[in-house]
Amino acid sequence: MPKTKNWQWYLEKQNEFEAHMHALIQTIYFGETKYQKVGIVESPTFGKMLILDGDTQSSQKDEFIYHEALVHPALIFHPNPKTILILGGGEGATLREVLKHPSVETVKMIDIDQELVELCKKYLPEWSNNAFQSPKTKVYFEDAYKYLLEDNQNYDVIISDLTEPLPDSPSNKLFTKEFFSIIKSHLAAKGIFVLQASKADCHNLELHTIIYNTLKQVFPAPQSFASRVPSFDANWGFILAALELNPPLKFQEINQRIKERNLNQLKYYDAETHEHIFSLPKYFREALKKQTNILEEAHNNIIKEEAGSFI
Amino acid sequence: MPKTKNWQWYLEKQNEFEAHMHALIQTIYFGETKYQKVGIVESPTFGKMLILDGDTQSSQKDEFIYHEALVHPALIFHPNPKTILILGGGEGATLREVLKHPSVETVKMIDIDQELVELCKKYLPEWSNNAFQSPKTKVYFEDAYKYLLEDNQNYDVIISDLTEPLPDSPSNKLFTKEFFSIIKSHLAAKGIFVLQASKADCHNLELHTIIYNTLKQVFPAPQSFASRVPSFDANWGFILAALELNPPLKFQEINQRIKERNLNQLKYYDAETHEHIFSLPKYFREALKKQTNILEEAHNNIIKEEAGSFI
């Protein structure tokens, strides 16, 4: 029997003209929560993959790149991060990385989609690796916007690990100047905000640079950085924004903090990786400089999913 | 949220150069039995689909075409079919159609793959529609070849509803001159044999005509016929072979038998459909005439799955 024939495929559309095809070993779960369509599949190349509304969220093979890049630069920048807030981050891997810093006393995670978090616990336990069971962890299933409006706590580090701010998404209003100001007001002294900030390749830098420019209206000197995540078929952008203008950490300082915090087991992040992801290609820096658009609540429709039929 | 994006696809490869892409609503089941890889999926166009080793076996939307074509011409040709033998037919839909003929007293079904039959009962109950529960039904999970060698019963109609005779398939030796002779020896007087006989379009008639020519070595006047089954992206061939050379049934006789047997509720088959499927296009008849190859056990490697990588 021709048992090796691949017949199940996951086609991730990037725009009207580009897609990546992944052959699948199996579909582990397929369903719909109140907020999104969820697929959990297994690929021979990338292992288990979480797919929300057709977009890859993370894969077993390379989620370490995405989650280490999202978490460690921000926490390493902070001399003594104790209270951490995560917005989104349903898989629990952002939580997992945060808890590796011994100074952390509490991590609060606000995710709108409880069903998704339960699915991740059940089908993707490698992602959270028991982080949900930590006594330091508190999870709230609420809308992050509403939660922060009513919350009167401050945080050393706030990490935004949300889905893309497409027009109909609950994430849409969480990438605006207004919301970034709310974030800022919840940062403790020396506080740091970091967020996943969309694709960052030479042909699709637009949204990333708009988010960057929006942050610049609120924070003194946001810094873009980017990591190549192969399962996304993309270079992924992040932005770090500190409350205060700090001198950049030196190579030796980063390694020193990694050592002090017992983070030598990380697979992606260390001082050289830091240098790699924070030094940007020339065209990237120029695109950041040129961007003048800002995301604001009143007219937050700059971000459009590309229209048109795929074929 | 862009909830309409299609990301799950079933790609059915037809050869190295052709494939049909079906978007999927969901994967209902995915697993492997002792004999084959089983997929049960749902397509917006064709409803539930059963996929074995990457090939569509039947779809909810058009399985009535395949199963009515396989069963009714053979049973209508027989004046009084009482004992029926089905080889394969795991979904139970062949059984379902056979049981619609009131003269039928017993239907024996021999399928090698018990796990598959259980999966079909569970996930595709519309196919068998309780036919497995009929007191007339007897199901044996055995190799059809071995079963018939030891069986000393005769049957009015034998229906072969097997997977394609690819080199490594258990179906391979069930499409040979030798096996067709065994079949013949199990036909009662006026007995009729019918089998699914692969694709039958102008660019892929080869295998069908070889099976036809093989049957011609054993039966007096086999008759090819074909039905278009859209979910297969193919015109599907069948061959009917009677023990005795009979004059063809006339239009009125077919309708008369349909009426007598209360088969007016069929969706595909009646006298005009019969005329449609048994009158073949000119190029088809000429291809049947020209074929000289025969499938024999000793060197049954004529049938090759097309080689080469798909991309």
Added chain:
Amino acid sequence: MPKTKNWQWYLEKQNEFEAHMHALIQTIYFGETKYQKVGIVESPTFGKMLILDGDTQSSQKDEFIYHEALVHPALIFHPNPKTILILGGGEGATLREVLKHPSVETVKMIDIDQELVELCKKYLPEWSNNAFQSPKTKVYFEDAYKYLLEDNQNYDVIISDLTEPLPDSPSNKLFTKEFFSIIKSHLAAKGIFVLQASKADCHNLELHTIIYNTLKQVFPAPQSFASRVPSFDANWGFILAALELNPPLKFQEINQRIKERNLNQLKYYDAETHEHIFSLPKYFREALKKQTNILEEAHNNIIKEEAGSFI
């Protein structure tokens, strides 16, 4: 070098959820006329293929099926076809088949797209096979609607070989009750009209049955028929409508006319093929009966290309 890797593909979308993938050997021509996007490609399976606006128009391997089905039933039905009008038919293969009938004195072809006809002559000469050079042939590059409004000739047979009546297509108004009445007024006594009438499979019969029902408002007893054309991944529908209600031709009469007209070299059409294509499956006949929609100029927007993005 891995010279067998297929990297060029033609994806023919059938609707939002279904597509057929053809690997290509080469793209022979790619361009845009005033009216449509033209692709001429070569497939290992189907040879050269003509693609207009993404839809297969005909392939070298199986165009004989489509063109023989479109032309010969209509001309055979007519006892003595002398004057023929073709609407569309840019490839010249409809013309080629018409000219095989020795009684034909003039064939007029009206195609809106001169550039396309020139491309077909240059790249697909096998299709027309010198038919454009026949002294019986007259080609006019005009809008068929306008031409017929001003034309005061009558024709023995009118053949409509147009592209699908999609909303924005120039073909749209050529599939209406109003236009069919204009056609009728240009038929000579015993005149016959035949047209390609879209896909005709169990899951996409809608448009075909609407065209049929529209013709029924104008002609006494239109007859649907259908031929499987593999390169279309479809069963293709046609409709024949005679000015007068005639008894159907008998099997022997068809073969007699074929013989008299020296049409023994046809590859698809003869009396048995005629029986095959004019006897329709039961579900098809029932769908024809049930259809009540009519295409009219005033509100000819029943036909919608299926919306939504492909992925």
Added chain:
Amino acid sequence: MPKTKNWQWYLEKQNEFEAHMHALIQTIYFGETKYQKVGIVESPTFGKMLILDGDTQSSQKDEFIYHEALVHPALIFHPNPKTILILGGGEGATLREVLKHPSVETVKMIDIDQELVELCKKYLPEWSNNAFQSPKTKVYFEDAYKYLLEDNQNYDVIISDLTEPLPDSPSNKLFTKEFFSIIKSHLAAKGIFVLQASKADCHNLELHTIIYNTLKQVFPAPQSFASRVPSFDANWGFILAALELNPPLKFQEINQRIKERNLNQLKYYDAETHEHIFSLPKYFREALKKQTNILEEAHNNIIKEEAGSFI
């Protein structure tokens, strides 16, 4: 007319399970030289693309990344590069970048495939941008291996811009320890060798690290670096190997040399980009350390194209 439907696609297979789909605006050229299958297509996202044997070689939108990364680090490392040798580089863009360094007196380019070079000049003139017309340029259409065996010149910088060393490719023997020794023997004092060195993502680092380890047998301290090239759906690896062990250039030195050589118009490369591409992620450095395989002529079959059918 649905003029926006995409029907022409380029599917770039990465292995048996992964592929990237590019919709195409047009196929500009398709043919076969003595050495390889050549496709020149246009994509809405990446502009013109050159495809050899199914693999993307470069795209109009992002070839600047690949070619600046290949050329400038090597030439900037050299204090005064005068004589340059390019192996492969048929598009002429490597040549174009080399000629931007004012110290360069002669650039010799050895490409086995004259027909390909002519096609690139004709269809992709933006790539070479008249570099072939420079009086400093000398192009030889020969096998690089044979050429270097007989050549008795030395070069300041040798740039290997060859296709992947697949088993049947003429490039295969140009990635071995033996050939790297021949290269070394053609380097002038302070000479530098740089080569494109395959994909370099976390799931496909194998070949890159083998090439690296092979170079380590011949050169004192080769340095891997990598640039994200979106049209390749990959992070692309390069390796730089100097004849002498030099201290790395400092940030200010790089910018100083860029300024002195009037390279301020580069789009990708400058000191910060240099830092970005030469600082590697942690997992990448560890993979380089662990590799023990070496490519040698005697048994150079380590590199296998992934087998199996795509679907």
